[in-house]
Amino acid sequence: MPISHYYALDVNRISVGVLGASGYAGQELCRLIAHHPGLALAFATANEQRGASVRLGGRVVQYIATDDAPLHDVELVFSALPHGASKVWVERTREAGARAVDLSADLRPGNGCDGIPYGLTELNRELVAGASVVANPGCYPTSILVALAPLVEQGLIPGHATIVVNSASGVTGAGNSPKRELLFAEVSEDFRAYAIGNTHRHLNEMRATLDGWGGGASSEIVFTPHLLPVARGILSTIVVPLTEPLADPLQPWRDAYDGEPFIEITADTPSLHDVRHRNVVRISATPLSGLKSPMLLVTSAIDNLMKGAAGQAVQNANLMLGLDETAGLPA
């Protein structure tokens, strides 16, 4: 198989590039693009591994330095660069005339950059479709906000409620930079909370988004992430007060997400296996029994590299480029 950092140009495909393509999210982007019927990967950058060839999605990709990225040759750039390093490359991409989907936190709400459409696709579809730059949501916020939105929008959460969220993520969420605490012998057979005391940086993003929604403005969130001994997947377990009991606990989601190709509402509690390698949010809800006031247990599962990162990025790019929103995305 000939190795090249340029794929043969296909006039029927739209050229895109990936910045930061050696991390887990960047690799997943390359895989999705390789199988996408309407996109062609023009370049993939990875400074430390530049020159190296890897097989991703059945294609051989040769990494180039980020400084060598031919931004002018593509219509859209996915940036999976680290937080802090991404913003400047989104600007360069714009200067080169290409659109950008930024997977870093740099442009997300709550991080000092207002006005950039936030790519929770199902909730911001029109804004995303017309955008030149989209801030792709974090993995935890995707699993949590997509689950909470129907309750907030339908005014089902009482004022000044405390929403308690426990999430557990597979280790790919922590990236593939070598760290001792991520070694197999450290993670296997272990489980721990981290960023305890409401200190995770995704909280800004979630609070800003909740604030932006009318009904959720006065709610508070308690968020505790945990590290799971699995490669991929996030499960969020959410305890939320209700203004009143629901006749059908799934009704708010059925109403909000009717016909959505990437939202699954299920009576069974979702598990990580249900969503592996799929670009979906799978949601369930159950009344909490034995309490004086009504509360709901909402559980939500995503694949952190798919709907939590690369999958949702492609979903947003599809909209931005006028393609079928579901193109190239396994549901």
Next chain:
Amino acid sequence: MPISHYYALDVNRISVGVLGASGYAGQELCRLIAHHPGLALAFATANEQRGASVRLGGRVVQYIATDDAPLHDVELVFSALPHGASKVWVERTREAGARAVDLSADLRPGNGCDGIPYGLTELNRELVAGASVVANPGCYPTSILVALAPLVEQGLIPGHATIVVNSASGVTGAGNSPKRELLFAEVSEDFRAYAIGNTHRHLNEMRATLDGWGGGASSEIVFTPHLLPVARGILSTIVVPLTEPLADPLQPWRDAYDGEPFIEITADTPSLHDVRHRNVVRISATPLSGLKSPMLLVTSAIDNLMKGAAGQAVQNANLMLGLDETAGLPA
């Protein structure tokens, strides 16, 4: 090594027996007894595997039928029989004149059996020491109640508070009866909530115990257990409202558990690795930032087969038999 279901009698050791010794808790009991300086295993029963020999704790144990257990020959019996089947054997043990530690739920508070001392050792030490029968706590309640007790006892939880508990357990908590959902290929790389909606049977035990404590009578608990792809360990993540902020968030536990050999208070969040094969509850607490009223995040880790089952059972038996409470127990 000669195989016998009777160990050579040692006049300096107290004879004990294990009913239901082929499950994970029963096996762990046999291991602990094998290494215990003051106990000798007189019999171990396992109806399905009767006649089989297994090596547990460096000793070869030959299982006998439960009906063949020589209850008269021992001073104390550990029953690790299934819930529902255990109670009658505790009665037979008493009729035979021996003491009993029941690891099943049959005699625990909230399950219709009042008056039996509940073996949360650190909280009920005197009752346990004088008891002829002790109801050994469930694994989840141990991790949760030992963590909550100081806050309740010291009146730090406001009235009518909702305490939100998320726990995650290794698969040995589900026993070793063959079930499809516990196969390696089903559990590996997965994570899920179960007994959702406040329906886990351990809730009775927890509510009854909280009700028995003065300060906790009006609190409500939301409890969601999860199944982890690990063999052993439970981590409980507890969000609890406070009457007022704490200057030192660990102070309630330091006050309550000063000098306790099996309680560890730590500034770092505990993980399952910290407690593997150890008879401890490891607890941390951190204020939750960004909230209008004070709340605390409490995390608590145990080995579900040790402090969550067999270890605490031996700790209770040590007290009942007048032995050093820590004898034979790895801290």
Next chain:
Amino acid sequence: MPISHYYALDVNRISVGVLGASGYAGQELCRLIAHHPGLALAFATANEQRGASVRLGGRVVQYIATDDAPLHDVELVFSALPHGASKVWVERTREAGARAVDLSADLRPGNGCDGIPYGLTELNRELVAGASVVANPGCYPTSILVALAPLVEQGLIPGHATIVVNSASGVTGAGNSPKRELLFAEVSEDFRAYAIGNTHRHLNEMRATLDGWGGGASSEIVFTPHLLPVARGILSTIVVPLTEPLADPLQPWRDAYDGEPFIEITADTPSLHDVRHRNVVRISATPLSGLKSPMLLVTSAIDNLMKGAAGQAVQNANLMLGLDETAGLPA
């Protein structure tokens, strides 16, 4: 989503059925058929779970009893029934006028059923293409025989050689019937050999196939399988004597498998990750240094449910039905 055990008939797709569709191989077949551009799943049988609906490959499948399978309505049947139970259903399939791919061992060489084409596709392509019944190879034999064939065919193994094969398989190879030794807590952190002493039933199949090849008739094989704590994948590590040193150790495979879409020859040693969810055999070879006579180390990796079972079955069905051999198969 409407649930039906009949998919809407698509005049452009060929109707096929799956017998024994609740095991791991049967489920994988349903997933592959769901994504196949030329096949439509007409039925899926599972006696114990009949009536149950499961989502496989994005489609909801409702299991029916095997006795209720409408064999006359399909052009080809995949049988993933247990060994011993499959043969009669292949006969019934033939009587109903449909072709059959049998994933059980019943019709494979060495098991008393001669004359049935053995579906190691790359080695028996013409026989398979014209067959009405194909015996789909075992997972271990696929990983081993595809790796050995070039050496045998090119006369590179001396007479009376002993070939030492160690294979390690993920647990899905053992099926999903509940067994204690396959529980997560038993398999995790463990590794063991089984069927020791050259007693695995796949040996018949391998020996009969080697005997059928001219050059391999006098070779002996030592085969030791092992159980890995992974869900899927087989790695075979093969030590084989050579008649003479090879200038390029990969040349025999390059010559034999030039242009093959599902065979990968690689200088790096293959690993299970390389082949996950892919219908390939990935092979490497390295001379063994420090020995008096030339020997080669050959390593071979497959996904046991893909090229080792369902994937190769679809590859064979594609040939039998006149479809593109690669249709619906991820390479």
Next chain:
Amino acid sequence: MPISHYYALDVNRISVGVLGASGYAGQELCRLIAHHPGLALAFATANEQRGASVRLGGRVVQYIATDDAPLHDVELVFSALPHGASKVWVERTREAGARAVDLSADLRPGNGCDGIPYGLTELNRELVAGASVVANPGCYPTSILVALAPLVEQGLIPGHATIVVNSASGVTGAGNSPKRELLFAEVSEDFRAYAIGNTHRHLNEMRATLDGWGGGASSEIVFTPHLLPVARGILSTIVVPLTEPLADPLQPWRDAYDGEPFIEITADTPSLHDVRHRNVVRISATPLSGLKSPMLLVTSAIDNLMKGAAGQAVQNANLMLGLDETAGLPA
């Protein structure tokens, strides 16, 4: 608990130190010493983590720089320093008047350092007992040489035989320096061979030892290690030609290791679970059926950090210091 890098001196215990105590083997040494009835840990060094405190075996250890190790204050030093760096510290230890057990490869046979007793304890007990320096064997060689020795010593392997060894090791064998290929997401669900083509550096050690044994001088060894997704344990699967069939395949080991406390001979094939946290080699052997000349399958399991490193090091130290050979070692 007061934190100190010096334990209170106990006149009844022998002071020892550990160089390189932050690696997996060094940590295991500290744990074993903490529980040892006759040893007291005087210091533990770890340059990168100097000043840090860790809990090992129930004791808090504060690491010091290796240059600060008070070598004169101890009777024996365990060096778990990296290969290449250890030798000079063994020399300094000797100059300070202390004995040394070197866990690195620096002083092992085949590595240019002749005359240092090789600490395969059961095979070199007298040499070890009188030694001032012992080269502690590698993990793979321990699992393989202890298994092969009885066959070699009893002349049961024919001249010019090829012995084929496949070993699989848990990841702690690769140390805890952060490397991408050892991250959880890379190792989990994977399995691969490495050091292929007879290139592993433990081969020198094994060949030199076999050469030193009369009967094995002319045998050749093919050795292929593999990386397992488990934390600890090594299983070696050995195919060895025999001069003649054995009436009882276990007899050679029964004869050679009668009464050995740390060697287990078993009819069942050993698994990693059987030996976890134990200082044993567990061995089985089975005739290989269906072959023209007699061959034996020998399987051998160890815990790589116990009998494969720290456990055997303590066993050797016990002999060197005149203590009970089994003191402080779980069998």
